[in-house]
Structures are given as C-alpha cells and as structure tokens.
Amino acid sequence: MSGPFALPLSAGELAALFAHFLVLSLLAIGGAITVAPEMHRVLVDRMALLTDAQFNASIAIAQAAPGPNVLFVAVMGYQAGGLVAALVALVAIMLPSTTLALAASRWGHARRDWLPVQAFKAGMAPIVIALLMATGWILAAATPGWRHLVLTVAAALLVWRTRIHLLWLIAAGAVAGALGWV
Amino acid sequence: MSTEAAPLERPRSPRELFIAFTLLALQGFGGVLAVAQRVLCEQRRWLTREQFVEILAVGQVLPGPNVCNVALMVGDRFFGWRGALAALAGMMAVPLAIVLALTALYAQFAALAAVAGALKGMGAVAAGMIVGTALKLVPALRGNALGLPACLAFGAPAFVLVALVRAPLGWVLLGLGAAACAAAAWRLRARAGSPR
Numbered sequence: 001m002s003g004p005f006a007l008p009l010s011a012g013e014l015a016a017l018f019a020h021f022l023v024l025s026l027l028a029i030g031g032a033i034t035v036a037p038e039m040h041r042v043l044v045d046r047m048a049l050l051t052d053a054q055f056n057a058s059i060a061i062a063q064a065a066p067g068p069n070v071l072f073v074a075v076m077g078y079q080a081g082g083l084v085a086a087l088v089a090l091v092a093i094m095l096p097s098t099t100l101a102l103a104a105s106r107w108g109h110a111r112r113d114w115l116p117v118q119a120f121k122a123g124m125a126p127i128v129i130a131l132l133m134a135t136g137w138i139l140a141a142a143t144p145g146w147r148h149l150v151l152t153v154a155a156a157l158l159v160w161r162t163r164i165h166l167l168w169l170i171a172a173g174a175v176a177g178a179l180g181w182v
Numbered sequence: 183m184s185t186e187a188a189p190l191e192r193p194r195s196p197r198e199l200f201i202a203f204t205l206l207a208l209q210g211f212g213g214v215l216a217v218a219q220r221v222l223c224e225q226r227r228w229l230t231r232e233q234f235v236e237i238l239a240v241g242q243v244l245p246g247p248n249v250c251n252v253a254l255m256v257g258d259r260f261f262g263w264r265g266a267l268a269a270l271a272g273m274m275a276v277p278l279a280i281v282l283a284l285t286a287l288y289a290q291f292a293a294l295a296a297v298a299g300a301l302k303g304m305g306a307v308a309a310g311m312i313v314g315t316a317l318k319l320v321p322a323l324r325g326n327a328l329g330l331p332a333c334l335a336f337g338a339p340a341f342v343l344v345a346l347v348r349a350p351l352g353w354v355l356l357g358l359g360a361a362a363c364a365a366a367a368w369r370l371r372a373r374a375g376s377p378r
Binding site for chain 1: 207208209210211213214215216217220224235236237238239240241242243244245246247248249250251254255258259263266270273274276277278280281282284285288295296297299300301302303304305306307308309310311312313314315316317318319320322323326327328332333334336337338340341344345346348351352354355358359361362363364365366367369370371374
C-alpha cells in the first residue's frame, strides 16, 4: 500500500483522473460500482496507477466500512496518489451525477401531477423493488459456498419482520465471521 | 399499514439533515439503503414508504450512487440546495474520513484470518438486509396504478434479468422500465377516463 507516503501524482495525471471520472459519473447507472470494470481498464491497465490487488482491496474496504459504497472511488484515488487524488477522484465521480439528480428531481417534483411523471413513478416502483432484491442476491452469490447464506436469509427475515437495530445484525455477522463459522 | 398512519414529521434545519444523514451513513455497512429506509420512513418519519420508492426510482434510473442521489433529493425537498448539500455532506464527510483511515491501516489488518472472516460475515448480513428492505417495500405497491399482477409481471423479469442473467442494468431499465411506465400511463389515462 502506498498510503499517505505515495508520491503525489503529476498535475497531468490528476487532470486525466479528474476528466476520466467526470465522464464515468454520467455512465454509472445503478451506482459507481457498475463502471468499476472501466475504472480497472484505466487505472490499472492503462495508467498503471494501481495494482490489481490494490484495486480489489479498494472495493472491499469501502464495502466493509460504514457509508456509501461510492467511497471506494476515494480509496482508489488515495492508493494511487494520496489525499489529493482521493478528493479529485471523489469530486469528479460525484459532481455530474449529483447535478443531474438535483435538476431531474426538481423537474419531476414541479410536474408531479403530470401524467407522464405519475406513470414513471408507478411504472418504476416494482422495478426498483426488484432491483433491490437483485442487488442482495448478487452480493450474496459473490461469496462461494453456502454457509454465509444462513446469515443472509436470517438477516433478510429479521429486517423484513422485526425492528431489530441493524447494527446488531452487522455485529452478529462480524462475530460469526471472525469465529470462522461463515 | 396501521403503523404508518401517524402524520409525517419534517426536519427543522439543514443542520438536522446533516446530523441525521451522518448517523444514518455510519450505520450503513456494506450499503446504506437498508438503513436509509429504516431511518427516513420509520424512525424520523420524514417520508412514507411510497415516497421513498418514488425517490429511489429517480435515483435508480439516473447515473450516480443511489443513496447519494436519495440524500440529495430528500435534502432538496425540505430546504432546497442548502438541504441537498447538507444531506449529501452528512452522507459522505465522516464516512470518507473513516474509510481513508481504514485504508491506511489496511495492510496490517488484511493478513488476519479473523478480520477476513468478519468482513465475509458482514457482507453476508448486508446482502440479507437489502433483500429484507426490498420485501418491506412491497406493500408500497398496493396503491400502484399498475395493479399488483402487473407489478409482478414487470418486477419478476427485472429480478431474473439482473440477478440471474446478469443483463446490463441500463438495458433492463430502458426495456422493462419503459414498458412498465407505458403500461402505467395507459392505466392512469384509462382511470382518468379521458381519451387524450
């Protein structure tokens, strides 16, 4: 890990990183993770700023840490070029998509009684819920074996049927995993 | 649902939004959506389940991280761009500091089997929490203009295409999403009883 002692990237490299992530931001339908293959192509294969192991660790660290998973982009920047690169990458991946989301949300809210907007909300609702289920499925299927599925199913049932605090569930998963039961 | 009958609350200030989203993000290991639904709809009661699904729908079809888009739109709804910034900053600032600190320490942790196991266990629970959240949102479809059978007819293939076939999300949204919206428009128009 290069960490805080990494040599800062050149201005040209930072600019390339910024420009690249600005474009990826607008392609990231379904979250920044959907453009991870493209980030791999650029950061690892083309610019050689990260190793394969650093790339994979970035995603794993961000998923294990609290907060939105998009922070993996900051971790990649950090590993490639310290704090400055982390902020450059994060701002670039967020700026276009947040601007667009804000504009679209206001546009839709101002026309919330208009039939096409209502049709969009009604039509998308079942798909949104299906996509959530698919996300859970894909995450669970990414780990080989079956014993972790016991935890997954138990967590799903508890979240669905009870009001148990979600941190208890995460803690139980961490303990079960640390003891080697998963 | 009878438990959701009480009137909604609203945040008092962008500052309250910032704090609420910071706390919410800090509980979200392996993804924040499950916590966001719990906190926004059940604990703070700023949104109904239906409103949450609507906002999530916009967040899903637009590029960018879904939960960040949701934070932005919820903040904007209450306090305009100041609220949007406050909610988004709350979602990202403290978690960013934590994740970068973890990265700096990662090299020492990574070798421990217990740490790897704990991460695996947390990942399994996080996956279950997302499925549980999805199940909890199903009742929000009850008043849907499509009707429940049509909801199932669009939702089930969406799940199969994304989870099992691993079709690209963009195409699923463009194909099934557009078809579902067209069907909803047709139903809404029929319900309004106007030919045009």
